[in-house]
Amino acid sequence: MSQVIRSPKQHDVCIIGSGAGGGAAAKVLTEGGLNCVMLEAGPDVHPEKDFKMFMWPYESPHRGAGVGGHAHENFGEFLAPNGAWHIEGEPYTSAPGSDFQWFRSRIVGGRTNHWGRIALRFAPIDFKSKTRDGLGDDWPITYDDLAPYYDKVESYIGVFGTKENVPSAPDGVFLPPPKPRCTELAVKKACDKLGIICIPSRLAILTKSINGRLPCHYCGQCGRGCITASNFSSSQVFLPPAMKTGKLTLITNAMAREILVDKDGKATAVSYIDKTTRSEKRINARAIVVAASACESARLLLNSKSSSLFPTGLANASGTVGKYLTDSVGSNGYGYFPQLEKMPPHNHDGVGGMHMYMPWWKFDRKNDFPRGYHIEFGGGREMPGVGMFNALNREEEGYGVSLKQRARKVYGCHIGFAGRGEMIPNPDTYCEIDPDVVDQWGIPVLRFHFKWSDYELLQAKDMQETFKAIVETMGGEYKTRTSIHGELPFGIEPGGRIIHEVGTARMGADPKTSVLNGFCQAHDVKNLFVTDGAPLVTNPDKNPTLTIMALSWRASEYLLDEARKGNI
C-alpha cells in the first residue's frame, strides 16, 4: 500500500485526533512507513509560549483565576491550554435527570498537555470482568495480549514507579521514583497501621533523561504543561518523531463531521470543517483511525450515516455506539494535621502529582460492592493559589492580623484524598445524538444520559470511611462531611467529572454486542479503527490513558501488518 503513487491529497491513513490515542497511532504508523494525515479540531500548541511553567500567580493580573474568575472552574488560568467544561459554540446536552460533564481540549495533544500523568496498567483480572463476578463483559483480549504494548509505551514515554507485586496493580517498565514528600511519609505510616497498601505512584514523568528528553526539574506544575517535555504529552513526545519521518501532515482547526464510505461499505474519506476558513473540506484515505476522544468518536460515528449501508451510524450494526459509557467513580475528602504545623518551610513541590498512592488493596476479601478503587492524595506546602483559604475563612471568619496568623498556622497542614473507582456499565448511561441541537458548524451534538447505581454509591461510601480512618489514624481531623442523602451521596462526583469517560465503541468478540474487534478494528468496516477511550470494555480503577496508548500502539501495528498484507 505504501508503494502506491498518490496525488498530494491521497493519504494512507487519516487519523482524527492528536491526543494519547491519535499520537500513538501517528508515531507507529509513520515510522512503519505509512503516509498519514492528522485532523485536529483545535489549534497547534507552542509549549515555549503556551505553557505557564515557572509562572508565579502575581505575574498574571488575574492571579490564576482567569478573566472574571472563570478559569477557576477549568482548573485555573495556568493549566495547559485549551481544556474546558464548556466550549463556546460547541455545546452538548444532558437528558432530563442526568448531569454529565464533559471536559474537552481542542488543541494539538488534546488533554495530554495537562493530564495528571497517572500511568497505571490494567490488571489481568480487569480483562475478565464477567468471568470474575458476572457483571459487564469480558474483553476479547487478555492482559498478556496487551502487556508487550504496555512495555513499549512505558519504555518510550517514561514512567516512574517501583516493582511491588500487587495483583491489582501490575508492575511495568519503570524509572526510579522521586523521594516521598513529608505528607506522603505521614500517610504511608497510617496506611501501614491500617493494612492499606501505599506505594510509590506511577506517573509519566522522567526522573532520568530518556529518548533525548530532559529529566524533571521538580517545579510541581505538570498540569501547566512542561516546556522541557519532562513529562509525557502527545504533542511533545509522540508527534515530533512522527513529523520527523516526513510522513505526517497535521491539519489543525479541522473538525471532523462525517466519515464517508463507498458502495462496498469501505471508509474512503473524512469530511471536516476547516474552522479557519469556515468551509467544508474533504480528505481521502485508505484507512481511518478515529481517536477524537471516546464521546467525540462516538458522535462522529453516529453522525456518519449518509450511506444507506449505515443508516444508524457507521460501524453501528450492533447499535452499541454510544452505549456502555462509564466514568471513574470519584469521591474526595480532606483532613487537617496539627503535627504539620511544626514543619519548617521547605521545598515540597516535587513532580506535578503524587509521589505515592494506594492501589486497590481489598482484592483478597468480600466487599459491599464489586471491583475496587485506588486512592490519590496530595497537599502540604504547595504553591499558594486562588481559593486556598476559602475553607479557613468559612470556619474561622473574622479579619485582621489574626486572620494572617491563622493562615500562616494552617498553611501546608491539609492533605486531600481522592478515590478513583470502577463503574459498572449500566443501561441508563450512554450518549446519543441530540435530535434538536447542532453546534456552530452544523454538526449534531451529543446528548448524555448518566446514572450512578448502588454499586458506585457503596464504593463512594467506602472511600469516605477509608479517608476518615487514614486521617484519624494520623492524628488528624477529617473535615469532609458527606451523607447518604442528596444529589451526590457520599460526595460522589457527577458523571464525567473525573474525565475518564470511556466505552462508547467497545471492543468484543461478538459483533452483535460490540463495535470493534480486539485490534480496535470495526467489525462492520475493516479499514476503520477507533483508538481512544471508546474501545475499553471496562473502566477499572486505573486511569485509562496508558491503556489507550497501549491499545492504539497494538492496533497500529496490526494496521501496518494488514496494510503490508494488502488487506486494507
Place this chain on the structure above:
Amino acid sequence: MANESISRRDILRTLAVGAAAGSVLRVIPAEAAEYVHQMVHKEKSASPAGNYTPKYFSAAQYAALLALCDMIIPKDEKSGGAVEAGAPEFIDLLTSENDKFQLRLGGGLFWLDGYCTDHYGKVFLECTPEQKKEVLDLIAFRKNAKQDPSLSQGVSFFAFLRNMTCDGYYTSKTGIADLGYIGNTSLREFPGCPPLPE
C-alpha cells in the same frame, strides 16, 4: 541543603544544549530566551503601580474597597498587607469582568454605606476607625446575622470580599513569602522530606 537550586536562566541554558544535541524537543534556544524575557517583563509590569484607575468601581467605592482590604489583611510585624500586595487591583479587575461579582461587591459596598449612614450618619469611608471596626466586627461573623437578620446581606458580602482579599494577597509576592512557600524553581533532584522536628 544538599540540593542545589539552579536559576531559571540555567535551566533554559541546559535546555538549549538539549535542543542543539538533536533531541525531539520543540524548544529552540531563541524561543527559550524569548520566554525568559517575556517572564521578566511580566514580573516588572505586575509590580503595584502608584496611580491606579479602577476599571469597575467608582473612585469613592474603590477608596472604600482599599480601606476594607487594609482591614481584612493589614500590615503586621512580619509582612505587608493586602493593599500593597495589589489585592484591590485584582478584585477590581475581576469584578469588571464578572457581573455576579459586580452585584455582590458593587452592591455590597452600597449596602455597607447604607448601613453606616443609618447607624452613624455617614458613609463607611467617613466613619471613625472605631465605627469601622464596630461594623466589621458585626459583618465578619455569621452568628451576628442569626441574632440580627438585617445584617445577613452584609455578612454575605463580607465573606465574599474576605475570600477575594485572601486570593489577591496570598497570590502576591508578599503573601507567598508570608506563608513561607519555597519552590516554583528548578531542582536537579527532589530532596524529599527534611527531618521532622521532635
